Every structure is written in C-alpha cells, then in structure tokens.
Amino acid sequence: MTSPKHYDLVIYGGTSAAVTAAVQAKRSGKTVTIVCPETHLGGLSSGGLGYSDTGEKEVIGGLSREFYHRVWQHYDSQEAWQWEEKEAYGNVGQSTPAIDPEKKTMWIFEPHVAEQVFEEWIAEYEIPVHRDEWLDREDGVVKEGRKIVSIRTLSGQVYHGRMFIDASYEGDLMASAGVDYHVGRESNATYGETWNGVQTGVLHHNHHFGVLDQAVSPYRIPDDPSSGLLPLIHNEAPGEFGAADHRIQAYCYRMCMSCHPDNRVPFPKPDDYNPDTYALLARIFQAGWTAIFNKFDPIPNLKTDTNNHGPFSSDYIGMNYDYPDGSYATRQAIIEAHTKYQQGLLYFLSNDSQVPEAIRQQMQEYGLAADEFVDNGNWPHQLYIREARRMIGEFVTTENELLKRRTTPQSIGMGSYPLDSHNTQRYITAEGHVQNEGDIGIYMNGPYQIPYGSLVPKRAQCCNLVVPVCVSSSHIAFGSIRMEPVFMILGQSAATAAALAMDHEICVQDVPYDQLSQQLLDQGQVLEFETPACDEALQTF
Template sequence: MGAVMDRRAFLATMAGAAGAAGLVSCHQASGKPAALIHPRRTALAGEAWADADVVVYGATPAGVIAAVSAANLGASAVLIGGWREIQPGGMLAGGLSWTDIRDIDAVGGYARTTMATLAASGGMPGNRYAFDPAVAAPYFRDLLDAAGVPVLWSDGVETVDRTDRAIREIITRSGVRAHGRIFIDASYEGDLMARAGISTRVGREAADRANPYNGYRGSRYELLTRTDPPQKDNILPIDPFADQPSGRLIAGVDAAPNRPVGAADDGVQAYCFRLTMTDRPELRLDLPATAPDGYREADYELLFRDFDRRRRAGQLYGRDWHFARDLVKADEVAPGIYDINNRGTMSLDAVGLNRAYPAADYDARERIWKAHENYIRGWFHAMAHGRDPRIPAGLQRDVRNWGLVRGRHTDCHPADTPGWSPQLYVREARRLDNGLAWSGRDVSDIDGVPPRLPSIVAMASYWQDSHAASRIAVRDERGQWGIVNEGHFMLPAGGKYQRSPLPFELMVPHRDQCTNLMVPFCVAATHQAFSTIRMEPTSMALGEAAGTAAALAVIDRDRVDIQDVDTYRLQQMIVANGGVIQGVTNWELLQRKLKHRLDRLRG
C-alpha cells in the first residue's frame, strides 16, 4: 500500500525523470504545487450531507479506487455507498477472491497494488491471483482513510438534481445528500446514471460483424478448451418435459423463443453468489439442515436428471465425477478456504432469475436478490438432504462436508445471515449508451492493429466470457428433445499478449446528456465486449482513470466538461503511477505531446 500512498511525492519528483522521456508532470502543466492540485475543501458538513469536488457512488473496488485517485491528486472526494452495500470492496470483499485475469501484468497502478497487497495479506503462498476475502474490506477501508475520503452509507440513489446537462446533487432513499462538481457512478447496476436520465442499454444487441456472439444464441455454444476446437452446440441429452402429453416443462426450463440466432433481446448473464466455503471441520460453519423458504425438491429435477444421465452413461460418482470439480468450481484462495463458483448443468447460476433485475426498483431487486440466495441454498439442501433416489450417496456425504467459513462475511446486511456472501454477483446490468459501443472486435483484434480510438486509459485481460442468459428446451438434428443453457460463450480476447485496449470515451456519456459524469463499470460496450471488460482488476484500472480524470477536470485553470479532459495528460498521469497502456510507450507519449501542442497552436 505504500506505493499508492506515496503517489503525491512521486508525482512531485517525477519531472526530472519524466523530462528525459518527454513527459510533463501534472504540477508542471498546471503551474500549481505538486502536493495538491488545489486546496482540499471540507467534504462533509453533517451526518447526511456532503459537498465535494468528486462524488463517487458505489463502494465497489472501482468506486474506492476512483475516490482515492481523485483525493490523492488533491481533489476533495466523498464515497457514497450504493444500494445494499455495508462495506467497501464489492465482489472482492464478497467472495470473488480467485482473480479473474489472464495476465496480471496487464494491470498496474492502484489495481496492481491492490491485487498484490491482498494476495500477500492472506492467500496461497506464491499465488498472485488469490486471497482470503476477509482481507479485502479492511484493505479498502485503510485505503480510503489514508486518502482522507469520507464514506456515507446509503440504501440507493433516489433522486438526481441536474441543471443544464450537469449533475448538481444526488439524494439517496435514506436522505443522504451529496453535492459535487464531478460524479462517478461506480455501482454494478448503473443506478446513478439511469436516474440522471442518461441513455443506457440492457440486454444483448443483435449480432453483427464486430459482435458475432451478440444476441440470442440458441444452441450455439462457443467454448474454447486447451485441447479441443471451440464447441458449437450445447444440447444436453436430458428430457425437458415434466409431463409429455401436456408438454409441461420441468422447473427452470423455458420454451425456446421464436427468434433467430443473433437476434437482439433483453437477456443478461446469469447471477450467483461467489461463496467462501471450506471442507475442513475446524473452519466450517455448517449450512442449515432445514430447507430454505419456499423450497420444493421438484425445483431441482434437472439436477437429478443430470445425475441419472451420468449413471446411465456409466459414470460413477467419486471415480468419474466429483462435487468440488464438476458441480462447482472450487479454487483454494487460502489454506482450506475456497472461492466457490458456478460449473456444470445446474449449479450456482440462477439462470433466467435475474431478467428483471437491472431495471427493477429497489424493493423488487430485494426480492430477486433473496430468490437467488434461496435458489442456491435449496440447491445445496437438495444434494445434502434430498430424498430423491437419483442422488448418489457419496455426493450427499461430500456436500454435507462442505460449509461456509467461520469468521468470514460477518459484517452483513440486516436482511442477511453471517457467513453468506454480502454481494450478489451482478455480472451484467445496465450499460452506458453513448454511441461508442466498444465491440467484440475492439477487444479481440490481432496484435499490432491500432485501437479504434487513441485515448487508451486501461487494459482488459480476460476471455470473452458470458454465462448463460436462459435455459431452454430444444430439439437436436435428429428431432430429439434436450436442454440448452443458452448464451454461454468463452473465447479468446486480446491477441497474443491477452490485453484488450479500453479508451476514456468508454466511461463518458454523450455531451448532450451530461457533462460531469463518468461510469467505470457499466461502460459503453456491447454485450460481447462487456464479457471481457467486466472483471474487477479491469474495473479498478478504469476507476483510477475516472478518478484521475475527475481531478484534472476540477483544476482551477482547467475547469472543463468531462468530455474535454486532456486525454494526453490523463495518460501521462496513469503511466506515471504505474498504469499499463499497452503500445503507449514514453516515446509514443512524446509524439502525442508534440502533436497535441501543434494542434493547440493551429487551433
């Protein structure tokens, strides 16, 4: 954390080292002292009111980093907790502790420091990707405290006061008011953006040449494995009908829609909880032996039919398939502690249950949130305590040996129970619609192809990875009925170096709609491209870019619309803090600097 906390001193002394490379530090360009761009103003004036240069909504990792970045550059900043948040850190504090990244060196700055510090504070020795989720919230609290960023917790933004295309104030449902000059919506849902009247998208755009995996996928299932070419079809040979004469489908399976493959729809990636679990008795907090509210064993008929399919294929539980390998993805993030994620035919993803979530009001969202929890609790209960004869006895013993982890996720929402993850894994909700539509082509172009825009401020480094959006009954080529987890694809992105460039414009609304808002998570990307960008290290890198841009926008001499932030100077500051912008070297920044000056002279 010291590398981050020393940033002001670093920027103050970078002029000499940067001068040889053609770089200009922030204080040189502004003519102001290096330590502060302008004097810090008091951020809070009462328990439920805040006035700051930069107001960040959403205590996600991107939100924390955005607020800290702005504050460490001298802007006054305040962080307003989003709906249902009770601690900083979002998914990283909520159980996503097996880091979703291919090349850890694709991120730098605050994001890299965060991942390194979390792994060193409580993880698996030698693993730069994993950490005990218990260390995340304290780390983010320390980061905010050290930067002097106050936090006000809320229960969701209710009203946005906007004048002449600029947000002036936000008011939360609990009456917290925050007035600011620049606003950053770092929430997973994009609520501030939506309530400000900014154009957004929900769902999957139609497939096109730049986004061939957009839209309704039918039985098309693109999955890259290490040894096989991409699979093209995802029909599971499981009877989808509860009653053949009536055509009634089993629970959790819908009829296939009457639309062509590639057509636009409102589907979003399935949600789950990334649970922190263990099979060590001394660490284990047992799941209840009683069924959750609304439990019906028939709701898990698909799971039982999958077990029976394996048996009829000659696959024996304990020899050919296992709970912790085939029914969940269990990654050890600290000794005896695992990050549990979705895997298999019917796992933690509550496929289709989230369809209304992105645009739902808060009360409806609470019901959807709890429905996800009850689905997963019921899924465990069905395997551990269900009476269906198709459940292998060995599986029941194994599932009962797994539980939540003592001492984890104890700081919980009043509606939750200790041990359960406090953050629903909202993989995709609203996305900014500013006309950019950063595409699948943009995140997967071959190496050496210049990006569509030169204003790159961060790099993504992950597969194009979309979870299922629906579960449907379909016929195969022989007319046999089966089941498809529709919408899943996992394909390469970023070329040889596994890095996808992300421009500043990805976060910025159209000028005609708003001039002082940035959105580092719900960005202006297509469904396909967002499947790469949505990972937490990437959103933290975008959060740093947003916080740095916010500080630039409120410099006294350069008070500008956010669309007019000097992206050349922004890139300088990101690189100076160790940020990674692939292909943008110091020499190339010097070239941009010279072109930048020539353009100003000509202008």
C-alpha cells in the same frame, strides 16, 4: 434532512472501482466521498470472488496492482494462516503462481482480507463513506443543463459535487441523470459482431447439456409434453440466431466454503425448501454427470471460491431479467430468490437421496466458512451482478476493438480476460431436449485497450459524470471488461480524468488526452501492450 455536503467528487456505489477512484481523487488533492447502498465495500472482490479473473497480469497496473500487492503483504505473515500452513498452500494459482515473490503480488484471497484492504485504504486516506444511502432514483439527481449539481438519497441526505462518478454495478446514477444505456444483448448486426445476440447451438465452456452422453428430456415424464415441464426450463422460443433480446447473463453468489472441521457451518435449509426445484439436476446425475466439484477453486485457509459449473449449477438462469431496471423492491425480491435457490441447491446436494452418494458425502465435507460474512449468516453480502445496464456513451467498445480488428482510441487501461458470457436462458430445442444458451468463451490474442470514450456519456447528455463500471460497450465486449481487476483500473482512470476536468474547468469529454495518459502512466497504469490482431480461427473454451 441534514445540511447538504459539498465535495469536489461524489462517487456513487461501493464497488472496488469506487474505492480506487476515491483513493486516486485524494492523491490528486481533491475532496471526495463515497455514497453507497452497501454497508460493505469492495463489491465482488470482497463478496466471495477471491479466485481472481486476472487474465494477463502484465497489464494490471496502478492501484489495481497495489491492491494485489497489499493482499500479498497480508499473506506474507504467518499470522494470516489460521486454518492452513502457509507452506502447504504453496503456489496455487490459475495459470501462474498465486504468490509472486518478484513482484510481490497475490491474486487469490479470502473475502474478509479483500475487505480489510479496502477499509485500510479508506482509513489511510480519511475518505468519508456514507453507507446504506440509496439514491432517490425518481428525482434525486439535480441537474443544471448538462451538469449534475447534486444527488439526494432516500434518507434525505444531499451531496453536492463538481464531478460525479457512477461506480455501481447497476448504473443507477447514470440512468437517473438521463444518460443513454442498454440492457440485454444487441444483435450481431448492430455493431458488426459475431458473438453478440442469441447464440443457439453455440456450446462453449462446459455449462451446457452437450457435456452429457445422452440428451435430457425437459418433461416430468420423459418425452411426454403432456406431463408438464420440470422447473427452471423456459417454455418459449429462444429467438433467432444473432438477434437482439432482453436477456442478460445469469447471476449467482460466489460462495466461500470451508472444509476445515473447526471453521465450517452446515449448509442451511432455506425456508420453503422444495427439492422439486432441483429435479432437472437429479436427471443430470442420472445421465452420469459427476463434475460437480470442478469449480471449487481453492483460496487460502482451506476455503473455496465456488462458482457455477456444468449444465445446472449456482447460476439461476433466466431469473434476473427484471433486475437492471427494477425498483429497489423488485431487485431485493430477485436477490432473495437467488439466495433461496442457491442455499437450497447446497442443501439438496448434501442431503437428497437423488444425489449420488459419493457426491453427497463429499459435499458434507464442506460448509459455509464460519469466519466469513459473519454479520450475514456466513452468506456472501454481494450477488454477482455480471451485467446490468451498460451506458451508450461517446464510444461503444465492441468485440472488434477487443479482438483488435479496429484500433482503440485513447486507451486509459487494459483488459485481457477472454470474451466471457454466462448462460442467459434454458429452453427446449426443436428435438424436444433441454439446452442452455448464451454461454460464450472466446480466447483473444493478448490484452486489449479500453478507450476513454467508453467511460463518458454523450456530450449532449451530461458533462461531469464518469462511469467506470457500467461502461459503454456491447454485451459481449462487456463480458471481458467486467472483471474486478479491470474495474479497479477503470476506477482510478475515471478519478484521474475527473480531477483533470476540474483543474481545467472543462467537461469530461474535453479532458486533454495527452495529459490524461501521461498522468495514468505516472500512476503505473498500463495503456498499451504489443499483441497482433486475432484472425477468425478463434479458440474457444
């Protein structure tokens, strides 16, 4: 074991929030390090999610907005357009142009460009990053009373800090420090919500079997239960409507594909590939579904950010329940299973005769982008951990704050994406048909505030930890908060609060909000945005 390392602020995790927190700490004059299991920084922002879920861009400020400005600077150069003419790409965007000349931001980008921006920040601010360092979750967190003194990784490295930030997707530091958290869906009754808990019969988005003109039987021989279930259908009751359960949003990889003949790699056939895994998808095709390409969202240089779409897609529904609290070995097995499933799906769509010929031919025009994830077989290095642990902190943010039914105290940033949960299970209905459950999409009437209390643990549990990713929120509220631009906002706010706590030698729960909010405003953060409260006639998507 080497000598312990001492810093003002120790950040655990390699996400986008970790980077903005570290940059802000240096801007605040503090010594800081990032300690992370990852070898690549940026989480999903550099891991394939290039078609940013921005919501209303007016409330994206501070370092988060600076990130998208630096992306714009990259693409403003002709040299950035190797596989596509800059002018041909144009203003492709979600609801507003991707390229905004007035504000000089660009919201859609290639994975390696995002990683480059993060690494340039790290180099510019001379931030030490200790990669491939895994927290010893059993006894690697040393506390004196309510204060974390140091953390130790499995390699034996020890990092002392005055303050700590858990910026991981999993919340491992938070959990190991004895902070309360929740996994799964709370009941609607827990926080007086509508869109939490089991949501059987609720069919939002288009990721359910209601998009088909005919019901689909879950059995190998249609309508014959004695023939056995098709793969990837759960043979258990879905639960009572509105009730709590252990289920979490499905995970997937956001895949970066290329349709340029000189920059694509054929989809690999995974070891132990079994086309029977996709028998339900073949039945969906038989029912006439053809919308397979609706989420091949275009990013620069003839690439895609390909996401889940439809009743059977890249989401590996129900196969991640053990991930949040699982050991490193358990999580790795789940990650490998998701990789095998999703690579097999691409191979099936490109080659199997059960897939309509028109779809096969179009799939064969794509491949993995040859110039992305070059050290990982062109496969994304980050699984989309849409939800894992969520802290139960000083304040629990719920749909009631997001929908502005209740006032949000002490705003330290804003979000605006709709309430958004992916499916949590695939089950058999009372009528004997297959159906997905858990996918929720609710538009809100404008942006909402995120309270400081949702970033800090309960006072009695830890006094020098801030948590900007696994924030204290309900399942459905987290479904909106969990967007990458928001994580960058919260990372910066977390570091600002930690610096103030150090300056005043106080607990993070006692940071003076008037000073915190003023510093955040000085940094360009957006803390309020005038919008009316939502009524009950909410629009779904």
